[in-house]
Amino acid sequence: MSNSASGMAVCDECKLKFLELKAKRSFRFIVFKINEKVQQVVVDRLGEPGESYEDFTACLPADECRYAVFDFDFVTDENCQKSKIFFISWAPDTSRVRSKMLYASSKDRFKRELDGIQVELQATDPSEMSMDIIKSRAL
Template identity: 80%
Template sequence: MANAASGMAVHDECKLKFLELKTKRTHRFIVFKIEEKQKQVIVEKVGDPTRSYEDFTASLPADECRYAVYDFDFVTEENCQKSRIFFIAWSPDTSRVRSKMIYASSKDRFKRELDGIQVDLQATDPTEMGLDVIKSRAS
């Protein structure tokens, strides 16, 4: 099923991996890539639960757009263990304009396919999605 705005379909594996992250917690993060030739969003990389936030940010290309989902665990001021699922639209300033446009126009529909996202974040450089930003947005 393609998106009228951008013509992008969402591969079933995207929804499957997200469901695993959300319900079974078998992944710490998932990086999604738009395959322009096939006109669909696919899973590019999956990080297991032992991976750190640094592992996650290192898996994003420096000059290409990506969508990513990160399962962030934290402890509240009341000392409760909690988790938030972040959706990150990574669109570095150095990426191609066409790529930025395709990712921007497909984002909302793709996000709707992933039911259970709690925090939405847009980042054009690594400082916009630093661990401090994630921590402040989680609470």
């Protein structure tokens, strides 16, 4: 079922993989992309549980937009082990204007399909999603 505003459907695999990340912690992160030919959001890459935040940021293309979810583990000041699921909207300045508009107009609907996101972040370059920013947003 696509949204009339953006015309973008969400592939069932996106929702299934997100549920696996959330419930079973099968993945550290998931990168999603819009397949313009079929007007659908699809899974681009799955990050293994042992992969790091650096592995995640390295797989985001420098000149193309993406959506991503990252399961961030951290320890609170009270020494409690916690985790938060980040939704990251990646739209580098060097990506095509049409692509940025498409991702921006589809983002809210896509995000609603992924129940359980705790923190949202928008980034146009790697400095806007540095580990320091992730840590500060998680606490």
